[in-house]
Amino acid sequence: GQNIDQPTEMTATEGAIVQINCTYQTSGFNGLFWYQQHAGEAPTFLSYNVLDGLEEKGRFSSFLSRSKGYSYLLLKELQMKDSASYLCAVRPPGRNTGKLIFGQGTTLQVKP
Amino acid sequence: ETGVTQSPTHLIKTRGQQVTLRCSSQSGHNTVSWYQQALGQGPQFIFQYYREEENGRGNFPPRFSGLQFPNYSSELNVNALELDDSALYLCASRPGRGANTEAFFGQGTRLTVV
Numbered sequence: 001g002q003n004i005d006q007p008t009e010m011t012a013t014e015g016a017i018v019q020i021n022c023t024y025q026t027s028g029f030n031g032l033f034w035y036q037q038h039a040g041e042a043p044t045f046l047s048y049n050v051l052d053g054l055e056e057k058g059r060f061s062s063f064l065s066r067s068k069g070y071s072y073l074l075l076k077e078l079q080m081k082d083s084a085s086y087l088c089a090v091r092p093p094g095r096n097t098g099k100l101i102f103g104q105g106t107t108l109q110v111k112p
Numbered sequence: 113e114t115g116v117t118q119s120p121t122h123l124i125k126t127r128g129q130q131v132t133l134r135c136s137s138q139s140g141h142n143t144v145s146w147y148q149q150a151l152g153q154g155p156q157f158i159f160q161y162y163r164e165e166e167n168g169r170g171n172f173p174p175r176f177s178g179l180q181f182p183n184y185s186s187e188l189n190v191n192a193l194e195l196d197d198s199a200l201y202l203c204a205s206r207p208g209r210g211a212n213t214e215a216f217f218g219q220g221t222r223l224t225v226v
Contacts, residue, residue, distance in 0.1 A: 044217070104153050
């Protein structure tokens with residue numbers, strides 16, 4: 001089966017650090033993506049992990065452990081504009097590599 | 113800026129009707145996927161088109177169908193609309209089928225079925 005779990009909501013303070021976790025149980029794995037989606041807008045790409053370890057990109061970092069079926073997105077120096085939904089998505093293996101299996105998303109609220 | 117454009121942005125249809133949603137992929141992208149996103153949920157994969165052929169489908173009934181044109185733009189058609197079809201429909205394009213290429217999403221079409 002395919003199952004991706006993320007917390008539904010999180011709240012953090014401006015300037016702080018927040019970690020959004022994602023666990024997955026999928027039949028096969030061909031990479032994990034994180035997307036940001038502001039209300040009423042398109043999801044925008046944040047990061048891609050296919051090997052274990054940490055990928056850093058400015059204020060955002062993403063970590064993957066394939067053996068544990070676990071990833072997290074780390075946001076540093078939070079800004080008000082970071083208030084959005086964060087979507088974890090797994091790409092299954094196979095010739096149909098366009099398919100992404102999304103979690104339900106984590107709504108992050110950044111407070112002053 | 114994504115470059116993926118969808119039309120219309122909002123649409124209201126009556127149960128039983130048919131609807132066509134349109135997507136223009138980003139320049140140079142030959143792979144288009146369609147997703148359905150219900151309120152408060154993550155997007156659900158409907159199907160993918162590569163060079164005008166469907167080459168992958170999610171758990172959606174046959175009344176969800178699509179097309180891709182030579183310029184790689186795409187349509188999503190839904191027949192016999194049901195109330196549960198009310199959702200945001202997202203189109204995403206990619207430059208090929210490589211597993212490590214991210215999908216670029218359009219802003220979506222908000223469909224309401226009444």
